Amino acid sequence: MQLWLAFTSPFARKVRIAAHELGLAGEIELVETDPWTDARLRAVNPLAKVPTLILEDGEVLYESSAICDHLDERAGGGRLFPRSGRERRRALRLQGLTDGAATAAGRLFAAERRAPPQLDPMTPRFEQAIAASLDAIETESLSKDVFTMAEVGVACLLGYLDFRWPERDFRAGRPALSDWWTAMADRPSIVATAHRLPAVDPLP
CATH class of the missing domain: 3.40.30.10 (Glutaredoxin)
Structure with missing residues (x-):
């Protein structure tokens, strides 16, 4: 593949x-x-x-x-996708939530990079979507052992926020989320897939 x-x-x-x-x-x-x-x-x-x-x-x-x-x-x-029931619905729900929040974060990052800086009328909506999503995830019981698409999605969102805005602490006021993400720092799948800037010439 x-x-x-x-x-x-x-x-x-x-x-x-x-x-x-x-x-x-x-x-x-x-x-x-x-x-x-x-x-x-x-x-x-x-x-x-x-x-x-x-x-x-x-x-x-x-x-x-x-x-x-x-x-x-x-x-x-x-x-990663439980076959049925509440666990399946949870995995799909959190996958959808984190996908949406990651999309908002990408749009926000792109808006902030524009030169000269221009206020995107959607910026407040993106910021609210990210903050509200993180607040919702704070109330979830995320596993530190078994990953479903719920945990995968949350890890991708938090990793992207850390990558794009290391100076902004999304952990503040979200102790459960902060504790979970700290515990995930050494998980092999997280370590092996860390974000990085593109190569100068990614393809010949």
């Missing part, structure tokens, strides 16, 4: 964490790309977005949720 990605993307990291948790990381070749400029990415994904997964037979999957679902099925199913 080939995973086309940018190492700054929280959604690409989501797939990589899922692969590590499922024991599939060794089956995936990482292809670093710039989704804004690489025409080859659009040739396989009309949206030209990361992550994009190309399977051994040439089938292409895009959107992190669909890719993670495929990886879970490939590993036997029912691990």
